[in-house]
Amino acid sequence: xxxxxxxxxxxxxxxxVDFVAAQNRSLSYxxxxxxxxxxxxxxxxxxxxxxxxxxxxxxLEYPGENYxxxxxxxxxxxxxxxxxxxxxxxxxxxxxQPQVAVAIDSQGDCYVAGIGIITPTPGxxxxxxxxxxxxxxxxxxxxxxxSVVYATYLxxxxxxxxxxxxxxxxxxxxxxxxxxxxxxxxKNAYQPAFAGGNSxxxxxxxxxxxxxxxxSTYFGGSGADSGAAIAIDAxxxxxxxxxxxxxxxxxxxxxxxxxxxxxxxxxxxxxxxSGTPIYSTYLSGSGGSQGTAIxxxxxxxxxxxxEAGSSDFPLVNPFQTxxxxxxxxxxxxxxxxxxxxSTxxxxxxxxxPAVYPPAAMTVDSLGQTYFAGSADLNSGSxxxxxxxxxxxxxxxxxxxxxxxNSAGSAAVFSTYTFGGVATNVAxxxxxxxxxxGETDTTLPMVNAQDSVFYYPFLxxxxxxxxxxxxxxxxxxxxxSPTPGPALALPSGLVFNPTIVxxxxxxxxxxxxxxxxxxxxxxxxxxxxxxxxxxxxxxxxFALGAGxxxxxxxxxxxxxxGTRAGTLTITDDQPGSPQIVQLSGQGLPAQDTLIPNPLTFxxxxxxxxxxxxAVTLTNTSEGTMLTAPAPxxxxxxxxxxxxxxxxxxxxxxxxxxxxxxxxxxxxPTVSGTRTGTLTIVDNATGSPQTVxxxxxxxxxxxxxxxxxxxxxxxxxxxxxxxxxxxLGVTAGASFSGTVSLACNVSPVVTPAPxxxxxxxxxxxxxxxxxxxxxxxxTTAAGTTGAISYVGFPGGAIPLAWTLALFASGLFLIxxxxxxxxxxxxTAVLALTVLVGCGGGNTPSSPSSLPGTPAGTYTVSVxxxxxxxxxxxxxxxxxx
Numbered sequence: 001x002x003x004x005x006x007x008x009x010x011x012x013x014x015x016x017v018d019f020v021a022a023q024n025r026s027l028s029y030x031x032x033x034x035x036x037x038x039x040x041x042x043x044x045x046x047x048x049x050x051x052x053x054x055x056x057x058x059x060l061e062y063p064g065e066n067y068x069x070x071x072x073x074x075x076x077x078x079x080x081x082x083x084x085x086x087x088x089x090x091x092x093x094x095x096x097q098p099q100v101a102v103a104i105d106s107q108g109d110c111y112v113a114g115i116g117i118i119t120p121t122p123g124x125x126x127x128x129x130x131x132x133x134x135x136x137x138x139x140x141x142x143x144x145x146x147s148v149v150y151a152t153y154l155x156x157x158x159x160x161x162x163x164x165x166x167x168x169x170x171x172x173x174x175x176x177x178x179x180x181x182x183x184x185x186x187k188n189a190y191q192p193a194f195a196g197g198n199s200x201x202x203x204x205x206x207x208x209x210x211x212x213x214x215x216s217t218y219f220g221g222s223g224a225d226s227g228a229a230i231a232i233d234a235x236x237x238x239x240x241x242x243x244x245x246x247x248x249x250x251x252x253x254x255x256x257x258x259x260x261x262x263x264x265x266x267x268x269x270x271x272x273x274s275g276t277p278i279y280s281t282y283l284s285g286s287g288g289s290q291g292t293a294i295x296x297x298x299x300x301x302x303x304x305x306x307e308a309g310s311s312d313f314p315l316v317n318p319f320q321t322x323x324x325x326x327x328x329x330x331x332x333x334x335x336x337x338x339x340x341x342s343t344x345x346x347x348x349x350x351x352x353p354a355v356y357p358p359a360a361m362t363v364d365s366l367g368q369t370y371f372a373g374s375a376d377l378n379s380g381s382x383x384x385x386x387x388x389x390x391x392x393x394x395x396x397x398x399x400x401x402x403x404x405n406s407a408g409s410a411a412v413f414s415t416y417t418f419g420g421v422a423t424n425v426a427x428x429x430x431x432x433x434x435x436x437g438e439t440d441t442t443l444p445m446v447n448a449q450d451s452v453f454y455y456p457f458l459x460x461x462x463x464x465x466x467x468x469x470x471x472x473x474x475x476x477x478x479x480s481p482t483p484g485p486a487l488a489l490p491s492g493l494v495f496n497p498t499i500v501x502x503x504x505x506x507x508x509x510x511x512x513x514x515x516x517x518x519x520x521x522x523x524x525x526x527x528x529x530x531x532x533x534x535x536x537x538x539x540x541f542a543l544g545a546g547x548x549x550x551x552x553x554x555x556x557x558x559x560x561g562t563r564a565g566t567l568t569i570t571d572d573q574p575g576s577p578q579i580v581q582l583s584g585q586g587l588p589a590q591d592t593l594i595p596n597p598l599t600f601x602x603x604x605x606x607x608x609x610x611x612x613a614v615t616l617t618n619t620s621e622g623t624m625l626t627a628p629a630p631x632x633x634x635x636x637x638x639x640x641x642x643x644x645x646x647x648x649x650x651x652x653x654x655x656x657x658x659x660x661x662x663x664x665x666x667p668t669v670s671g672t673r674t675g676t677l678t679i680v681d682n683a684t685g686s687p688q689t690v691x692x693x694x695x696x697x698x699x700x701x702x703x704x705x706x707x708x709x710x711x712x713x714x715x716x717x718x719x720x721x722x723x724x725x726l727g728v729t730a731g732a733s734f735s736g737t738v739s740l741a742c743n744v745s746p747v748v749t750p751a752p753x754x755x756x757x758x759x760x761x762x763x764x765x766x767x768x769x770x771x772x773x774x775x776x777t778t779a780a781g782t783t784g785a786i787s788y789v790g791f792p793g794g795a796i797p798l799a800w801t802l803a804l805f806a807s808g809l810f811l812i813x814x815x816x817x818x819x820x821x822x823x824x825t826a827v828l829a830l831t832v833l834v835g836c837g838g839g840n841t842p843s844s845p846s847s848l849p850g851t852p853a854g855t856y857t858v859s860v861x862x863x864x865x866x867x868x869x870x871x872x873x874x875x876x877x878x
Contacts, residue, residue, distance in 0.1 A: 024386065024481070024482070024483045024484065024515070024516045024517040025386065025388055025413065025415075025433075025479050025480065025481050025482070025515070025516050026388060026479070026480060026482050026483065026484040026485075026486040026514060026515035026516065026517075027388055027444070027446045027477060027478075027479055027480075027486050027488055027514035027515065028432065028446070028447070028477075028478040028479065028480040028482070029078060029079055029446055029447040029448065029477065029478050030079075030418075030443060030444065030445050030446050030447075030448060030451075030475060030476070030477035030478075030488065030514075031078075031079035031445065031447075031448040031449045031450050031451060031475065031476060031477070032443070032445075032448070032449075032450040032451060032452070032453070032473045032474065032475050033056070033058055033060075033072060033074055033079065033081070033436075033450070033473075033474040033475060033476050050102045050103045050104040050110070050111075050165075050424075052076070052104040052105065052106060052107075052108050054075070054076055054077075054108050055073050055074060055075060055076055055082060055104060055108045055110075056073065056074040056075075056076055056079075056104075056434075056436065056476055057071065057072075057073050057102050057103070057104045057110035057111075057112075058071070058072045058073075058074065058102070058436065058474055058476075059071055059072075059087065059100045059102050059112060059114075060072060060474060061100065068086065068089065069086070069087040069089070069100060069114070070084050070085065070086055070087065071084065071085050071086075071087055071102075071110060071112055071142065071146070072084040072474075073108075073110055073142075073146070074476060076434065076478075078447065078449060079448070079449045079450075079476050079478075080449045081449070082144075083145055083146040084146070085142065085146040087100075087112060087114060087116070087140075088114065088116035088117055088118045088138065088140075089116050089117065090115060090116050090117070090133075090135055091116070091117050091131075091133035091134045091135050099114060099115055099161040099162050099163065099177070100112065100113065100114045100162070101113040101114075101162045101163055101164055101165035101175070101177070102165060103165040103166050103167045103173070104167070105167045105169075105171055106169060107144075108144055109141055109142060109143055109144065109149065110141070110142045111139065111140070111141050111142075111165060111167055111173055112139070112140050112142070112165075113137065113138065113139045113140075113154075113162035113165045113173075113175050113177075114137070114138060114140075114162065115135055115136065115137055115138070115160070115161070115162075116135055116136075116138065117133075117134045117135060117136075118136075118138045118140065118151045118152075118153065119151060120151050120152055120153065121148065121149075121150045121151050121152070121210075123209075123211055124150055124151065124152035124153075124210045124211060125152045125153075125154065125185075125206065125210055125211055125212055125213060126152050126153040126154060126155065126185065127152070127153070128153065129153050129155045129157070130157045131155075131157065136153040136155030136160075137153065137154050137155040137156075137160040137161075137162055137177075138151060138152065138153050138154065138155070139151075139152055139154050139165075139173055139175065139206060139210060140152075141173075141210070150209065150210040151210075152206070152210045154175065154185060154204060154206065154216075155184075155185075156179055156181030156182075156183050156184040156185070157181055157183055158179070158180055158181035158183075159179070159180055159181065160177060160178070160179040160181070160184065160202075161177045161178050161179075161226075162175055162176075162177040163176060163177045163178070163226070163227060163228050163229070163242075164176040164177065164227060164228060164229040164230035164240070165230070166230050166231060166232055168232050168236060169234075170208055171208030172205055172206065172207055172208055172214060173205065173206045173210070174203070174204075174205050174230050174232055174238050175202075175203070175204045175205075175206070175230070176201065176202065176203050176204075176227030176228075176229070176230040176240050176242070177201070177202060177226070177227050178199040178200065178201055178202065178225065178226035178227060178242075179194075179199060179200060179202050179218075180194075180198060180199040180200070181194065182194040184202055184216070184218065185204070185213060185216055186213075186216045186217060186218065187212075187213040187214070187215055187216050188213075188214070188215040188216075188217075188274060188275050189215065189216060189217035189218065189275070190217045190219070190250075190271075190275055190276060190277055191217050191218040191219055191220070191250060192217070192218070193218065194218055194220075195218060195220045195221050195222060195225075195246070195248075196221075196222045197220065197221065197222045197223045197224050197225070197245075197246060198223070198224035199220070199224050199225060199226055200218045200219060200220030200225050201218070201219040201220050201225045201226050201227035201240070201242050201244070202216065202217065202218055202219060202227065203215075203216070203217055203219060203227065203230070203238060203240055203269075203271060203275070204216035204217075205238070205275070214273075214275075215274060215275030216275075217275055219240070219250060219269060219280075220244065220246060220249065220250075221244065221246025221247065221248035221249040221250065222246050222247075222248055223244060223245035223246035223247070223249075223264075224244070224245045224246070224264075225242065225243070225244040225245070225246055225249060225267075226242050226243055226244075227240050227241075227242040228241055228242040228243065228290070228291055228292050228293070228306075229241050229242070229291070229292065229293045229294045229361075230294070231294045231295050231296045231302075232296065233296040233297075233298070233300060234298065235273070235300070236272075236273035237270055237271065237272060237273065237278065237296070237300065238270070238271040239268070239269070239270050239271075239294050239295075239296045239302045240267075240268070240269045240270075240271070240294065241266060241267065241268050241269075241291030241292070241293070241294040241302075241304050241306070242266070242267055242290075242291055243264050243265070243266060243267070243289075243290040243291060244260070244264060244265055244267050244282075245260075245263060245264040245265075246260070247259070247260040249265075249267060249280075249282065250277070250280055251280045251281055251282065252277050252278075252279045252280045252281070252336070254337055255279055255280060255281030255282070255336055255337065256279075256281045256282075256283070256314075256332065256336055256337055256338060256339060257281050257282040257283060257284070257314070258281075258282070259282065260282060260284075261282060261284040261285055261286055261288070262284050262285065262286050262287050262288030262289065262309055262310065263288045264284075264288045264289075264290065265282045265283065265284035265288060265289055266282070266283045266284055266289040266290050266291035266304070266306050267280065267281065267282055267283065267291060268280075268281055268283055268291065268294070268302055268304050268332060268336065269281075270300075270302060270336055278335070278336065279332075279335055279336025279337070280336070281332075281336050283304065283314065283330065284308075284309070284313065284314075285308065285309065285310040285311070285312035285313035285314065286310050286312055287308070287309030287310025287311075287312070287313075288309040288310070289306055289307060289308050289309050289313060289328065290306045290307050290309075290357060291304055291305075291306040292305060292306040292307070292357040292358060292359055293305050293306070293358055293359060293360050293361035293371065294361060295361045295362050295363040295369070296363070297363045297365075297367050298365055299334060299367070300334035301331055301332060301333055301334055301340060301367070302331070302332040302336070303329070303330070303331050303361060303363050303369045304329075304330050304331075304332070304361070305327060305328060305329045305330070305345075305357070305358045305361050305371050306327065306328060306357045306358070307325075307326075307327055307328070307357035308323060308325075308326055308327070308328040308344060309325075310323065311323035313328055313342075313344070314330075314339060314342050315342050315343060315344070316330075316338075316339040316340065316341050316342045316408075317340075317341040317342075317343075317407060317408055317409055318341070318342060318343035318344065318408070319341075319343040319345075319383075319404065319408055319409055319410060319411065320343050320344045320345060320346075320383070321343075321344065322344065322347070323344050324344075324346070324347040324380065326344040326345055326346045326347065327344070327345040327346050327357055327358055327373060328342065328343065328344055328345065329342070329343055329345050329358075329369060329371060329404060329408065330342035330343075331367075331369070331408060340407075340408070341407060341408030341409070342408070343404075343408055345358075345371075345382065345383075345402065346375060346380055346381065346382045346383075347380050347381055347382075357373065358371040358372060358373035359372065359373060359421075359422070359423045359424065360372045360373075360422070360423055360424030360425045360435075361425070362425055362426050362427060364427050366406055367406030368403055368404065368405055368406055368412065369403065369404045369406075369408070370401070370402070370403050370425045370426075370427055370433065371401075371402055371404075371425065372399065372400065372401045372402075372417075372422035372423065372424060372425040372435055372437075373399070373400055373422055374397060374398065374399045374400065374420070374421045374422055374437075375397070375398055375399075375400050375416070376397050377391055377397065377398060377416075378397075382400045382402060382414060382416075383402070383411055383414055384414050384415060384416070384546075385411045385412065385413055385414045385415075386413055386414075386415070386516040387414065387415035387416060387516060387546040388415045388479060388484075388486075388514045388515055388516050388545075388546055389415050389416040389417060389418050389444075389512060389514060389546055389548060390415070390416065390546040390547065391416045391418070391548065397419065397420075398416040398417065398418060398419050398420070399416065399417035399418070399419065399420050399421060399422030399435070399437050399439075400414070400415065400416050400417060400422060401413075401414070401415055401417055401422060401425060401433065401435055401479070402414040402415075403433075415479075415516075415546070417435060417437070417477070418439075418443050418444050418488075418510060418512065418514075418548075419439050419441045419442070419443055419510070420437050420438055420439025420440070420441065420443060420475065421437050421438050421439070422435055422436075422437040423436055423437045423438065424436050424437075430480075430481075431480070431481040432478055432479070432480050432481070433478070433479040433480075434476070434477070434478055434479075435476070435477050435479070436474070436475065436476045436477075437474070437475055438472050438473065438474055438475070439472065439473055439475055440472045440473070441453075441507075441508060442489075442490050442493060442507065442508060442509045442510060443473075443475055443490065443510070444488030444489050444490070444510050444511070444512040444514055444548070445488055445489060445490050445491060446486055446487075446488045446514060448490075448491065451490045451491040451492065452490065452491060452492035452493070452494060452581075453473065453490050453492070453493050453494070454473065454494045454496070455493065455494065455495045455496055455504070455507050455555075455584075483515065483517045483518065484513060484514070484515020484516065484517045484518035484545065485513050485515045485517070485518030485519060485520050485543075485545070485573070486513065486514040486515040486518075487511075487512075487513065487514075487520050487543075487571065487573045487578065488510075488511075488512045488513075488514040489509065489510065489511045489512065489569070489578060489580060490509065490580060491579075491580060491581065492580060492581040492582070492583070493507060493509060493553060493567070493580060493581075493582050493583075494583050494584065495507070495555040495582075495583070495584030495585075496584070496585070497584070497585040497586075497587045498555055498556075498557050498584055498585065498586060498587060499557075499586075499587045499589070499629045499630065499632075499682065500557045500558065500559060500560055500586045500587060500588045500589065500629070500632075500682035500683075501556065501557070501558070501632045501634065501681075501682035502556065502630075502632065502682070503532075503554045503555070503556040504554050504555045504556070505554070506533075506534065506552025506553060506554050507552065507553050507554070507555075508550045508551070508552055509533075509550070509551045509552075509553055509567065509580065510548050510549070510550055510551075511537075511543070511548060511549045511550075511551060511569060512543070512547070512548035512549075513543040513544065513545060513546065513547050513548070514546075515545055515546070516545050516546055517545050518545060519542050519543065519544050519545070520542065520543040520571055520572065520573055521540065521541075521542050521543075521571060521572045522537065522539050522540060522541055522542070522543065522549070522569060522570070522571045523539055523540045523570045523571065523572075524539050524540070524568075524569075524570045525537075525539055525551060525567070525568070525569050525570075526567075526568045527553065527565060527566065527567050527568070527582070528565045528566050528568075529563060529564055529565020529566070529582065530555060530556055530557050530558050530563045530565060530584075530586075531553055531554065531555055531556075531565040531566075531567065531582045532553070532554050532556070533551050533552060533553045533554070533567060534551070534552050535549060535550065535551040535552065536549055536550045536551075537549035537550075537551075551567065553567060553582065555582070555584045557584060557585070557586025557587075558586070559586055559588070559686075560585075560586045560587065560588035560684060561585065561586055562583065562584075562585060562586075563583065563584050563585070563586050564581070564582065564583045565582040565583075566579050566580065566581060566582060567579070567580040567582055568580075587629055588629070588682055588683055588684045588686075589618060589620045589628075589629040589630065589631045589632070589655075589681065589682050589683040589684075590618070590619045590620045590621070590629075590683055590684060591616060591617060591618055591619055591620075591631055591681065591683040591688065592616070592617045592619055593614055593615070593616055593677075593679070593688055593690050594614070594615050594617075595614065595690075595709075596614070596690045596691075597690060597691035597692070597693065598612060598614055598663065598677070598690055598691070598692050598693075599692075599693050599694065599708045599709065600612065600665040600692075600693070600694030600695075600708055601694070601695075601705075601707070601708045601727060601729070601768070602694070602695040602696075602697050602703045602705050602727065602729040602768075603665055603666070603667050603694055603695070603696060603697065603729075604667075604696075604697050604699070604731060604732050604766050605667050605668065605669060605670055605696045605697065605698055605699070605731075606666065606667070606668070607666065607667075607732075607766075608664050608665070608666040609664055609665040609666070609694070610664075611645070611662040611663060611664050612662070612663055612664075612665075613660045613661070613662050613663075614660065614661045614663060614677055614690050615658050615659075615660050616631075616649060616653070616658060616659050616660070616661070616679065616688075617656075617657070617658040618630070618631040618653045618654060618655050618656065618657055618658070619655070619656075620655045620683075621655070622655070627655075628654075628655030628656075629655070629682070630652035630653060630654055630655070631651070631652060631653040631654075631655075631681055631682065631683060632651050632652045632653075632681055632682045633649060633651040633653075633679060633680065633681045634651075634680045634681065635678065635679070635680035635687070636649060636661060636677075636678070636679050636680075637677075637678050638661075638663065638675060638676070638677050638678075638692070639675050639676045639678065640673065640674060640675020640676065640692060641668055641675075642665060642666055642667050642668055642673040642675060642694065642696070643663055643664070643665055643666075643673075643675040643677075643692050643694075644663070644664050644666065645661050645662050645663035645664060645677070646661070646662055647659060647660060647661040647662065648660055649661065651681075661677060663677065663692065665692075665694040667694060667695070667696025667697075668696070669696055669698075670695075670696045670697060670698040670701065671695065671696055672693065672694075672695055673693065673694050673695065673696055674691065674692060674693050675691075675692040675693075676689050676690065676691060676692060677689065677690040677692060697729055697730070697731045698731050699731045699732045699733040699734070700731055700733045700734055701731045701734060701867060702728060702729060702730045702731060702734050702738060702763060702862070702864065702867065702869065703728070703729050703869055704726060704727070704728045704729075704738075704740075704860060704862040704869050704870070704871050705726070705727055705729070705871055706724065706725065706726055706727070706871065706873065707725040707726060707727045707770065710724065710725040711724070712724075712873050712874065713873065713874035713875075713876065714873075714874075714875055714876070715875075715876040715877075715878060716777060716875065716876070716877060716878070717777075717779075717877070717878050718777050718778065718779050718780060718850035718851045718853070718877055718878070719777055719778060719779025719780075719850060719851075720777060721774050721775060721776045721777065722774070722775045722875045723772060723773070723774050723775075724772070724773045724774075724775070724858075724873050725770060725771075725772060726770065726771045726772070726773060726860060726871070727768050727769070727770055727771075728740075728761050728763060728768065728769045728770075728771060728862060729763075729766070729767075729768045730763035730764060730765065730766055730767050730768070731766065732765060732766045733765075734763060734764065734765070734766075735763070735764035735765065736762075736763065736764070736864045736865065737760050737761070737762050737763075737864060738760060738761050738762075738763055738862050738863065738864045739759060739760045739862070739863050739864070740756050740758065740759055740760060740761070740771060740860065740861070740862050741756075741759070741860070741861050741863075742754040742755070742756055742773060742858060742859065742860045742861070743858075743859055744775065744856050744857070744858050744859075744875075745856065745857050745859070746854075746856070748851065748852050748854075749849070750778040750849065750850070750851055751851070752775050752776065752777050752851055752856050752858075752875060752877065753775070753776045753777075754773060754774070754775045754776075754858055755773070755774050755776070756771055756772070756773050756860070757771055757772040757773070757774075758771055773858070773860060773873075775856075775858055775875050777850070777851040777875075777877055778850050778851045779850045779851075780847065780848065780849055780850035781847070781848040781850070851877050852877070853877050853878055854876075854877055855874060855875075855876050855877075856874070856875045856876075856877065857872055857873075857874060858872065858873045858874070858875060859871075859872050860872075860873070
């Protein structure tokens, strides 16, 4: 999961009050902000956020091929979203990595510094950049509805990275970060030129209309230098912290620490309103350090925090003296010449830092310091004072929020904040503390605008090469100086698509008493649907102040599609029972069963057939984000007393692989026998079934049936023939001749004609003989033209006319008498005339019909003495 940085800035315009250590506090509200899940390798993350007395400004970043960032403004009263707007994106093939910083002014306008391609507004300080992809560091201001007030570049030609942004009461924007170019815009610069090395820090101030720089300067030496955070005071002085590896980092004449102590040191710089250093100092021991956050109080003192790299980090009036790769919290006097206090914070017992450098810091009018970070409780801890969350246990990462008194000698409030990464903090005059951060686990929710958590792991089968998707979610919360108890838990949990019948790992859902006082009594915890839970609390139990209970919810979809259920907590608080809505998508596998159905040849009663195999294949396919689903069996069974079998199927069956069930047919009685192979699995359409059938033959009988696996119905065009394969099987004691005949119905003209390859077969002792039957059909056609002669009473064909004429000529020749033959001669002449052209005209060609389209039943009868059996087949003529 990508590391998330979030900056929350709250302008305090009213006087603060002192908060004492014993004061009870409780969670007033907590809510996700921008929790819509994104499909892709990376989910949403927060880069920066800020808040005024009325609003938070948060930037959600969605890294990936199509990098997207969105500015979201939320109401500080309840966390409700006021507006969201898409920010400029990086150009194609851009080299700079996304960097964002956010601030907010007293009117609630949001300011964003980032890297990308913008549309500059008219008259701004810098309207174009020379980067080949069009990218550049920019600063934008957004009005109350998200409209652009101004947009300007503030960029060199190479690479700049903003990291801190703040706005003064006049609307001037103060920016710090790093640059590795020699042409970064400067004005009234204390250090006008790039000092070399990998990078220099910079500090730049834009006027309220972004039309000009008030001042802009490099700040660095020959090593690598970068600004991390910036703050301002009421006098317009700017305070910057960061990290340097330069042994010639520009320091003032009499700073607290003049020289580099470690491989890299934190630095603290205070600049006058004109950009001139009031002081510049290192702050480190021999192991190095880094500055991560800074704040300024009304006395001009700088409060700074970060990570201390060794036990000889400078300490003054410390609250904690032991170093365990700890964070540090330090306060400088107004001239930077001395520390008012400096202390370690947190402990560490493993090989990686247990307390990460705090990412946020603020200070109230009494000089009390508020700072927020995150801790790995598997290897370390932070001191707790009147906590609203006192997490314990292994494999827990949690945000923390701590408050030191003005002397740094005591913690007046310190608590874990349930999980995730705490990234910034602010406080108002009423003592309400505001914090923002990011989490990839469920967060206890109170009075939430959005309290649905999206489980970030896409697949749940350990042997698959699955992709883990980070659905990180931003959150904001408010802690008030009011007594509890305060019951907190999310209202919903959404699982990512999960393979059917495979349980997910347990997703921790935390039920908390988010208060430093009071008790909550829980009597039961139950689930419904495809969801189950185990918990660390064993109801009935009591949640004391700051206590919590983890419920591990698993999702095992029983079918594909959307699955829903509930997690119900019954307790003694208002609104009981508390219900968490559970949902997820079941991902079914895909499979095939071949053959389907399975038919056996006629078999003697009591005699087993040879086994036939039904092959089951996992045909599941993966997606861009999911591996192909394994096929999981919960049941493979055969019904029907005449069928039995065995299989080599082992669950789970990987995609693209097959297994077989071998089935044997042993008829118990004569006649048609049926059964079913049933496979219950996680595939679509489960249970999968294969119909089984066979025919039992008694000892003294025989049977005629289509050959197993051959068609019993065929479709042909008129003029084509259909061929069927039949088998005649004798019982164990049968011996004799079986005569065969076939007929077709219905009777039509011209009718389909059936014929058998043999009219009889000789069978004995369980033998089988094959017979082929052919069903022929007639195609439609036409006749040729035929001439006819007209004759009284009808037409005589021309051939008969010619024959009669020849006979008459013969008679005339024999009689040799013209008078005697004159009548006959006239008749012959007339006959020839009519036959050759008179009388009726020749007829037109005539059509011969083919076998009519339709469905025909073909019956085959087999007889042997008193025994007679038949089978039927179907021919469809088109």
